[in-house]
Amino acid sequence: MITSLGERHLLLRHHEHGHGHDHGHGDLIETKTRGSRRIKVVKRVLDANDITAGRNRELFACKKVFVLNMMSSPGSGKTTTLEKTLARLMPEMKAAVIVGDICTTNDADRLASSGAPVVQINTDQFGGDCHLAAHVIEKALDGIDLDAIDLLIVENIGNLVCPAEFDIGEDKRVVVLSVTEGEDKPAKYPLMFRVCDAALINKTDLLPYLDYDLKAAEETIARINPGMSVFKISAKTEDGFDAWLDWLKDQVRVKLG
Amino acid sequence: MHEMGIALEVIRIAGESIPAEHAGARIERINLKVGKLAAVVADSLLFCFQVASKDTPAEGAELVIEQIPVKLYCRDCGRQWTVEEPVFVCNGCGSAQVEMISGRELDIDTIELVDEDSDDNQPG
Ligand SMILES: Nc1nc2c(ncn2[C@@H]2O[C@H](COP(=O)(O)OP(=O)(O)OP(=O)(O)O)[C@@H](O)[C@H]2O)c(=O)[nH]1
Ligand SMILES: [Mg+2]
Ligand SMILES: [Zn+2]
Ligand SMILES: [Zn+2]
Numbered sequence: 001m002i003t004s005l006g007e008r009h010l011l012l013r014h015h016e017h018g019h020g021h022d023h024g025h026g027d028l029i030e031t032k033t034r035g036s037r038r039i040k041v042v043k044r045v046l047d048a049n050d051i052t053a054g055r056n057r058e059l060f061a062c063k064k065v066f067v068l069n070m071m072s073s074p075g076s077g078k079t080t081t082l083e084k085t086l087a088r089l090m091p092e093m094k095a096a097v098i099v100g101d102i103c104t105t106n107d108a109d110r111l112a113s114s115g116a117p118v119v120q121i122n123t124d125q126f127g128g129d130c131h132l133a134a135h136v137i138e139k140a141l142d143g144i145d146l147d148a149i150d151l152l153i154v155e156n157i158g159n160l161v162c163p164a165e166f167d168i169g170e171d172k173r174v175v176v177l178s179v180t181e182g183e184d185k186p187a188k189y190p191l192m193f194r195v196c197d198a199a200l201i202n203k204t205d206l207l208p209y210l211d212y213d214l215k216a217a218e219e220t221i222a223r224i225n226p227g228m229s230v231f232k233i234s235a236k237t238e239d240g241f242d243a244w245l246d247w248l249k250d251q252v253r254v255k256l257g
Numbered sequence: 258m259h260e261m262g263i264a265l266e267v268i269r270i271a272g273e274s275i276p277a278e279h280a281g282a283r284i285e286r287i288n289l290k291v292g293k294l295a296a297v298v299a300d301s302l303l304f305c306f307q308v309a310s311k312d313t314p315a316e317g318a319e320l321v322i323e324q325i326p327v328k329l330y331c332r333d334c335g336r337q338w339t340v341e342e343p344v345f346v347c348n349g350c351g352s353a354q355v356e357m358i359s360g361r362e363l364d365i366d367t368i369e370l371v372d373e374d375s376d377d378n379q380p381g
Pocket of ligand 1 (some may be wrong): 072073080158202205233234237
């Protein structure tokens, strides 16, 4: 006698072994004791994101645009650093910015004053407001003339966890941490510091008023990512900007030749 | 965070992984490998999965999360070891030429289908 799929499902879920009607159906009994049919999948859950990121990366290569993904916890100074960075780079480099700000256009307005084209991203309703995913960047590119720029900077959502996980097709990643956040940030968010190429320790103008252990922060970073370039800056006073700008210009030059 | 998006992807990939000869089968279990450094909160993922799997072949399925430790490999001395602390420097030779060989997984390893009688799938 044939049991319906629905009944069988119930049977298996409750691990009840009906010793009646299934007897003599060798196949069935064996499968039932194993519980189910196991199928090898071995697929990355973020495959779709990585494929889109790969497509973005190809487009950037073809259009000769260097892309920087800028990440940090909320309020570390990404927008301020970018405003100052753009102001000093614009004369020699054509740049554009994509900014992911969850609910305001404040960051976009501040950045637009630099004269660089700015695209503000409205993040997905579906759990995408903690990071910028590759498809979101792909869509934002509709609003940018890639032929007209050398450098595209993405100000990611203020979050030290998710953005580290989502490739957007960028060339380099930079993380901003500020001295008001505590020197254990790198140890608490190791993946972010591991996947980034450079770290900007910002708000150094405040150091005289704080007990921030700069040396400890730098040592922790060196243990997580020994090859990382670390720049101590103040986006307010532009202290330390020369070394940071030189690094950025070098990266662009290496890619664009 | 983004666990709803992850849950939806898990459900999509699991559904697409049901072989054609078992079309219509229900998924009983999804075995997921999640690296210790992956940006996923297990409880939150389980909750989202439960909500999002409704009316899909994965409805009622169990999501089993295996946590994968962070393992490193030293390119200079060939050493392999597991770390608890975020220290990416070789604990044998001190080299910084260290690669992470596991710990970032977010992979569907296997799915298990509810056993079905092949007769059930025969039309007529
Ligand atoms: N003293 C001082 N304040 C700074 C510095 N950089 C940024 N700030 C201040 O820190 C606050 C946050 O700066 P933002 O540039 O908006 O930070 P953000 O990372 O873009 O913030 P979100 O986009 O909201 O995550 C602002 O009040 C800035 O004026 C700095 O170097 N020194
Ligand atoms: Mg900002
Ligand atoms: Zn996220
Ligand atoms: Zn070694």
